[in-house]
Amino acid sequence: xxxxxxxxxxxxxxxxxxxxxxxxxxxxxxxxxxxxxxxxxxxxxxxxxxxxxxxxxxxxxxxxxxxxxxxxxxxxxxxxxxxxxxxxxxxxxxxxxxxxxxxxxxxxxxxxxxxxxxxxxxxxxxxxxxxxxxxxxxxxxxxxxxxxxxxxxxxxxxxxxxxxxxxxxxxxxxxxxxxxxxxxxxxxxxxxxxxxxxxxxxxxxxxxxxxxxxxxxxxxxxxxxxxxxxxxxxxxxxxxxxxxxxxxxxxxxxxxxxxxxxxxxxxxxxxxxxxxxxxxxxxxxxxxxxxxxxxxxxxxxxxxxxxxxxxxxxxxxxxxxxxxxxxxxxxxxxxxxxxxxxxxxxxxxxxxxxxxxxxxxxxxxxxxxxxxxxxxxxxxxxxxxxxxxxxxxxxxxxxxxxxxxxxxxxxxxxxxxxxxxxxxxxxxxxxxxxxxxxxxxxxxxxxxxxxxxxxxxxxxxxxxxxxxxxxxxxxxxxxxxxxxxxxxxxxxxxxxxxxxxxxxxxxxxxxxxxxxxxxxxxxxxxxxxxxxxxxxxxxxxxxx
Amino acid sequence: xxxxxxxxxxxxxxxxxxxxxxxxxxxxxxxxxxxxxxxxxxxxxxxxxxxxxxxxxxxxxxxxxxxxxxxxxxxxxxxxxxxxxxxxxxxxxxxxxxxxxxxxxxxxxxxxxxxxxxxxxxxxxxxxxxxxxxxxxxxxxxxxxxxxxxxxxxxxxxxxxxxxxxxxxxxxxxxxxxxxxxxxxxxxxxxxxxxxxxxxxxxxxxxxxxxxxxxxxxxxxxxxxxxxxxxxxxxxxxxxxxxxxxxxxxxxxxxxxxxxxxxxxxxxxxxxxxxxxxxxxxxxxxxxxxxxxxxxxxxxxxxxxxxxxxxxxxxxxx
Numbered sequence: 001x002x003x004x005x006x007x008x009x010x011x012x013x014x015x016x017x018x019x020x021x022x023x024x025x026x027x028x029x030x031x032x033x034x035x036x037x038x039x040x041x042x043x044x045x046x047x048x049x050x051x052x053x054x055x056x057x058x059x060x061x062x063x064x065x066x067x068x069x070x071x072x073x074x075x076x077x078x079x080x081x082x083x084x085x086x087x088x089x090x091x092x093x094x095x096x097x098x099x100x101x102x103x104x105x106x107x108x109x110x111x112x113x114x115x116x117x118x119x120x121x122x123x124x125x126x127x128x129x130x131x132x133x134x135x136x137x138x139x140x141x142x143x144x145x146x147x148x149x150x151x152x153x154x155x156x157x158x159x160x161x162x163x164x165x166x167x168x169x170x171x172x173x174x175x176x177x178x179x180x181x182x183x184x185x186x187x188x189x190x191x192x193x194x195x196x197x198x199x200x201x202x203x204x205x206x207x208x209x210x211x212x213x214x215x216x217x218x219x220x221x222x223x224x225x226x227x228x229x230x231x232x233x234x235x236x237x238x239x240x241x242x243x244x245x246x247x248x249x250x251x252x253x254x255x256x257x258x259x260x261x262x263x264x265x266x267x268x269x270x271x272x273x274x275x276x277x278x279x280x281x282x283x284x285x286x287x288x289x290x291x292x293x294x295x296x297x298x299x300x301x302x303x304x305x306x307x308x309x310x311x312x313x314x315x316x317x318x319x320x321x322x323x324x325x326x327x328x329x330x331x332x333x334x335x336x337x338x339x340x341x342x343x344x345x346x347x348x349x350x351x352x353x354x355x356x357x358x359x360x361x362x363x364x365x366x367x368x369x370x371x372x373x374x375x376x377x378x379x380x381x382x383x384x385x386x387x388x389x390x391x392x393x394x395x396x397x398x399x400x401x402x403x404x405x406x407x408x409x410x411x412x413x414x415x416x417x418x419x420x421x422x423x424x425x426x427x428x429x430x431x432x433x434x435x436x437x438x439x440x441x442x443x444x445x446x447x448x449x450x451x452x453x454x455x456x457x458x459x460x461x462x463x464x465x466x467x468x469x470x471x472x473x474x475x476x477x478x479x480x481x482x483x484x485x486x487x488x489x490x491x492x493x494x495x496x497x498x499x500x501x502x503x504x505x506x507x508x509x510x511x512x513x514x515x516x517x518x519x520x521x522x523x524x525x526x527x528x529x530x531x532x533x534x535x536x537x538x539x540x541x542x543x544x
Numbered sequence: 545x546x547x548x549x550x551x552x553x554x555x556x557x558x559x560x561x562x563x564x565x566x567x568x569x570x571x572x573x574x575x576x577x578x579x580x581x582x583x584x585x586x587x588x589x590x591x592x593x594x595x596x597x598x599x600x601x602x603x604x605x606x607x608x609x610x611x612x613x614x615x616x617x618x619x620x621x622x623x624x625x626x627x628x629x630x631x632x633x634x635x636x637x638x639x640x641x642x643x644x645x646x647x648x649x650x651x652x653x654x655x656x657x658x659x660x661x662x663x664x665x666x667x668x669x670x671x672x673x674x675x676x677x678x679x680x681x682x683x684x685x686x687x688x689x690x691x692x693x694x695x696x697x698x699x700x701x702x703x704x705x706x707x708x709x710x711x712x713x714x715x716x717x718x719x720x721x722x723x724x725x726x727x728x729x730x731x732x733x734x735x736x737x738x739x740x741x742x743x744x745x746x747x748x749x750x751x752x753x754x755x756x757x758x759x760x761x762x763x764x765x766x767x768x769x770x771x772x773x774x775x776x777x778x779x780x781x782x783x784x785x786x787x788x789x790x791x792x793x794x795x796x797x798x799x800x801x802x803x804x805x806x807x808x809x810x811x812x813x814x815x816x817x818x819x820x821x822x823x824x825x826x827x828x829x830x831x832x833x834x835x836x837x838x839x840x841x842x843x844x845x846x847x848x849x850x851x852x853x854x855x856x857x858x859x860x861x862x
Contacts, residue, residue: 062765067756095767108758113780113856123766158856 008039011181011214012061017074019056019065019238031056031238033074040181041212045229045246047219047261049454050425052235054218058184061216062099063091079181096123100175104187106167110159117155120174129178142173145210146203164317165196169203176207183208185217189224193316193481194525201227201527202538220454222261223527226250227534234258246531261455262529269466271508272491275306280343282307282443282475283328283361287337290327296335297323298499303492305443308469310476312490312507314483314522320499321479325445328477329361341443359389362436366448368428372420372435378405379416381431385438404434407471408464426457433464443475450485462488483526487511495519548852548859552845559841566837567619570830571612574821580604581628581824602628615830625827627820634831638816642835645812648728649797652735657790660740664747664786669774671752680748683741695734695807702730713808731808735801739793746789750782757781784851791847799836 019031031053038044046054056069063083065071076083078099083091095101100123103109111119121135130138136155143151146169159167168188175183188204189197205228208215217228225232225246232249234241234257242255253259281304291297298320305311313321326332328339330350339346341360347353362385365371372381379401386392386400402412408430420428429449436444446465450458466489469476478489486493486507493510495503495518503516515523524537582598583590599605603614618625624634663683667676686694703711713728751774754760763777802814813832820828852858 059765064765066761092767092769095765097767101762101765103758103762105758109762111759111763111777111781113777113854122763122768126766126768126772158860160857161860 008041010037011040011042011079012036012038013075013077014057014060015075017057017060017076018072019053019060020070020072022068022070027070027072029072029238030069031060034235034238034240036061036233038182038214038216041214042231043208043215043217043229045217045219045225045232046235047222047225047232048235048241049220049456051237053238054220054235055186057235058186058216058218059101061182061184062095062101064095093127096180097127097129097178098180099182099184100178100180102168102171102175102183102185102188105191106171106188107159107164107191109171110167112159115156115158116162116170116174120155120170120177123174124177127178135177138177139173142176142207143170145207146170146173147199148173165192165200168192168200172200172204172207176211176213179211180213182214182216185215185219185228187219190219190221194483194527195316195521197224197527198525198534198537201534204228205534221527223529223533226529226531227527234261250529250531269310269489269491272309274506275309279306281305281340282342283477284340284343285324285328285337286340288324288327288334288339289336290323290332290334292332296499298327298334300337301496301499301501303494303501303504305475305477307442307475308473309491310469310478310489311492311494312478312480312486313494313496314480314486315496316481316522318498319496321481321496322447323499324496325363325447325477325479328445329363355389359385359439360441361443361445362439362441363445363447364429364432364436364449367452368425368432369420369452371432372428374420377417377419378431381420382434382438385435389439400438404438407437407468408434424457425453426460429453429461430464433461433468437468437472440472441474443477445477445479447479448481449478451480451482458485459488465489483523495522548849551852552849555841555845555848559838559845562841563834563837566833567616567830568612570833571608571615571826574824574826574829575608577821577824579824581826584822584824585629611826615827624831627828628825629820629823629828634827637828638813638831638835641811641813641816644810645798645801645814647724648731648735648801648810648812649794651725651728651732652739652797653794655732656736656739656793657743659736660743661747661786663740664744665751665774665779667744667748668751668755668778669770671748676748680745683744686737687741691734691738691803692807694737695731695804698730698734699807702733711808713810728808728810731801731804731810734804734808735797739796743786743789743793747782747786750785751778754778754781780854783854787847787850787854788844791843795840795843798839 014034014036016033016035017031018029018033020027021030034053034057036044036057046057048054056065059065060071060076061078063076063078063086071084074084078094081090081094110116117136117139120139121132124130124135124138125132139155140151143154148154148166148169154162154166154170162170172188185204189200192200201224207213215228217225219225229246231243231245233243234249234255236257241257242249242253244254249258250262253262283305285301285303288301289296289299301320301324303311313324315321323332327334330346330348330353333348338348341357346357350358379398382401382404383397386404387397390400392400401416405412405415410427410430415423415427420431423431432449449465450461453461462485465476468474476489478485480486490507493504493507494501495510495516497518503510503519510519511523513520527533580599581602582595582604585598586594596605603611606614615625626633627637630637663679667679670676699711702709709729710727711730713731719727755778760773760777763773768777799814801812802818804810805812805814813835816828817832817836819825820832
C-alpha cells in the first residue's frame with residue numbers, strides 16, 4: 001500500500017477549498033483553501049491536531065458539511081461530478097454508495113435502535129445496489145473478512161451487545177457494503193485500546209487492498225498514519241503545511257511544524273534514584289479485592305506509591321485501572337484488603353473518612369469537559385476546595401487562586417473570571433490540575449488525563465505535572481493505556497489485566513526484555529513510525 | 545423479558561396501594577366539605593328531625609372510620625354500594641357513563657394521536673420553515689384558549705350556522721356506531737384541539753434533540769433521504785418521551801373533560817363526578833375517583849412498559 005500511484009486515474013480533486021463555520025452570528029473561515037488530489041485505490045493520510053480541519057475536509061469530500069458550517073469557495077470534483085454544483089439528490093446518491101464514511105466512535109455512530117444487519121443492509125437496499133437477501137449474505141462475507149467472531153450471527157445483534165473494536169470493524173464492513181470507490185476514515189481507531197487497534201488497523205488495511213478502494217485516512221496519530229497511507233498531508237488550523245509520500249515525509253519532513261509533531265514522542269522523564277527500602281509509602285494498596293454486584297473486578301491487587309514518585313497503572317479498558325482508583329478514593333469500598341495512607345489504614349468508605357484524609361488524595365479526570373461545572377467561573381472552581389479544606393476567605397482566598405493560576409501557567413488577570421466554555425481543551429485540563437492542587441494534597445490520581453488531548457498539548461500537561469511534582473513532593477498514580485505516556489512520566493509501572501496485576505516494577509526494567517507475555521503484547525502493539533512496522537509485526541505474530 | 549414482567553407485577557401492586565391512598569384522601573376530603581348528603585338532599589325542607597332521620601336511615605350518623613371501613617369491606621367484596629341519591633347500585637349507575645367517557649376519549653385519541661405524531665414528525669423534518677412555525681403557532685393558539693371557549697367557537701361555526709353537526713352530544717336508547725360518531729364529533733374535535741399541541745411539540749422536540757447525534761449524521765452520510773432519517777433513525781430513539789406524553793394526555797382525556805361534557809351535555813363520568821360531589825353522594829364519588837386514579841396508574845404503567853420495549857438496550861441485555 002505504500003507504493004506510488006503510477007498512472008492511476010484521478011478519483012477526487014479539491015481546489016482552493018474554503019469552509020466557513022458560524023459562531024454566534026458571524027461566519028469565520030476555518031479551512032483556508034486546501035488543494036487535494038486522490039487517485040483510484042490510493043490512501044491519503046490527513047493529519048493534524050484538533051481544530052486543524054481534518055474532519056471538515058474529509059466530510060467535504062462527500063459534499064457534506066456539518067450544521068453551522070458551509071463551503072464558501074473552491075472546487076470539489078468526484079469522478080467527474082462537480083459536488084459544488086450537484087443537486088442534493090445527486091450527492092445523496094453518491095453517499096453510502098460510491099463514497100462511504102467510517103466514524104471515530106462506532107459505538108455512537110451505530111443507531112442503538114437497530115440491529116447491525118439492518119444498518120448494514122440499509123445503504124445497498126435503499127440505493128438499489130442489491131436486494132435484502134443478497135446484502136445479508138454479502139454482510140456475512142465481509143464480517144468474515146473483517147475477522148469478526150461468529151460472522152454468521154453477529155449481524156443480528158444490537159450495537160450495545162458488541163464490543164468497541166468489533167463495532168469499529170462492523171462499521172468498516174458497513175462502509176464496504178456498496179463497494180464504494182472512496183472511504184473516509186475519520187479517526188477510526190482513536191477510541192480503541194492498543195491491542196484492539198492493531199486488529200482493526202490490519203483488517204481495514206487488508207480490505208481496502210482487497211477491493212482496491214481509495215481512502216482518506218484522518219488521524220492525529222502519526223505512527224498509525226504511517227502504517228495506513230501512501231501519502232500524507234499535514235494540516236494546521238485549516239491550512240496545508242506540507243504533503244509528501246509517506247516514506248519521505250517520515251524520513252525528511254521539511255516544515256518546522258511537522259518536525260515538532262515528529263519530535264513529541266521523544267520526551268522522557270529522567271530516571272529517579274531508587275526509594276529507600278524502609279521508607280513508608282504515601283499510598284499502599286494491600287490485597288484489594290473489589291467488584292460491582294456479584295462480580296469481582298479486582299483480585300488481590302497490591303502496590304505502593306512513594307513521595308515524589310509516579311506509578312503508572314496500564315492496561316486495556318476493563319482491566320480494572322479506574323476501579324482501583326475508585327477503591328483508593330473510597331468511592332467503592334473493597335470486599336477485602338485495605339488502603340494505607342502514610343502508614344495508617346483509611347476507612348474503606350469515603351463517607352467515613354475525615355476531611356483531612358479526603359483532602360490528601362485528589363483526582364484529575366480524563367474528560368476535563370465534563371469534570372468542570374460549566375456554570376461556575378474559574379474563581380469558584382478552584383476556590384471551592386481551598387475554601388472547604390483550608391478555610392481560606394476573602395483576600396487570602398483570591399491570592400491563593402491567583403497563585404494556583406500562576407502555577408498552572410495561566411495569566412490570573414486574564415483567566416480568573418472565565419467560564420470553562422471559554423477555555424481550550426488543554427487549558428481546561430490545567431484548571432482540573434489547579435483544582436486538585438488547591439486542596440494541597442500529597443497524592444493525586446490522574447485518570448487518563450492526556451488521552452483526550454492532542455500530542456503537543458498533552459506534552460505540555462505532562463511537563464507541568466512533572467514540574468509540580470518536584471515542587472510539592474507529590475505522589476502520582478497515573479492511569480493510562482498509552483505506553484508512550486508511561487515512558488514519558490512514570491518511575492514505576494503496574495500492568496493490569498482482567499483485574500489482576502500482571503507485572504510491576506521500575507520503568508527501566510519494564511521496558512527491557514524479558515517481559516511477561518501480556519506486557520510484551522502491549523508493548524509490541526504500540527504503533528511505531530516505521531511504515532513497515534505493522535506488516536512486519538503481523539508477519540512476526542503469524543510466524544510465532 | 546422476565547424483568548419486564550416483574551416490573552409490571554411490582555407496579556400493579558404499587559397501583560393498588562395508590563388506589564387505597566386515593567380512596568382515603570377522597571373520603572377525607574368530602575368529609576371536610578360543609579354539609580352532608582342529608583342536608584343537601586332536603587335543602588329548604590331540612591329540619592333537625594328529618595335530617596337526623598335520613599342520617600340514621602343511611603348510616604351517616606356512624607363515626608367516619610366505621611363508615612370508611614364498611615365501604616372498604618364492600619369494595620373488597622366487589623360491592624361498591626348504592627347511590628345515596630337514587631338508591632341504585634353504583635356499578636349500574638357508572639357503567640354506562642364509563643362506556644361513554646371511554647368512547648369519547650378513544651374517539652378524540654384516535655384523531656389526536658396520529659395527527660400530533662404526523663405534525664410533530666413533519667415539523668421536525670421541515671424545522672424552522674413556514675410549516676413548522678405555522679403548525680406550532682396554531683397548536684399553541686388552540687391550547688391557550690379555555691376549553692369551553694374552543695367548544696363554543698366550534699358550536700358557533702359547525703353547529704349553529706351551517707348546522708353540520710349537533711351541538712348536543714346526548715343520546716337516548718341504543719344509537720348505531722355511525723350515529724354516535726356523528727353526534728360526538730364536536731366534543732371529540734374540541735378535545736383533539738386541546739391535547740394535540742402538547743403531543744406534537746413533544747414529538748418535534750424529542751426528534752430534533754437527537755438530530756445532532758453521530759448516528760443521525762451516519763444515516764445522512766449513508767445517503768438516506770431526510771424523511772427516512774427522521775422516521776427510521778430518530779423516531780425509534782425518541783419514543784420513550786413521546787409515549788409518556790401521550791399517556792399523560794390520554795389520562796387527561798378520561799379524567800379531565802368535565803367542562804367539555806357540560807358544554808355538549810354529554811353524559812360522561814366527569815359530569816357524574818361533579819353532580820355527586822355537589823350532592824355529597826359519597827359512594828359514587830369514591831367509585832369515580834377510583835376509576836380516574838386507575839386510569840392514571842394503568843396508562844402510566846403501559847407507557848413505561850412500551851418505553852422499555854422501545855429500547856433494545858433494556859430488552860436485550862448483553
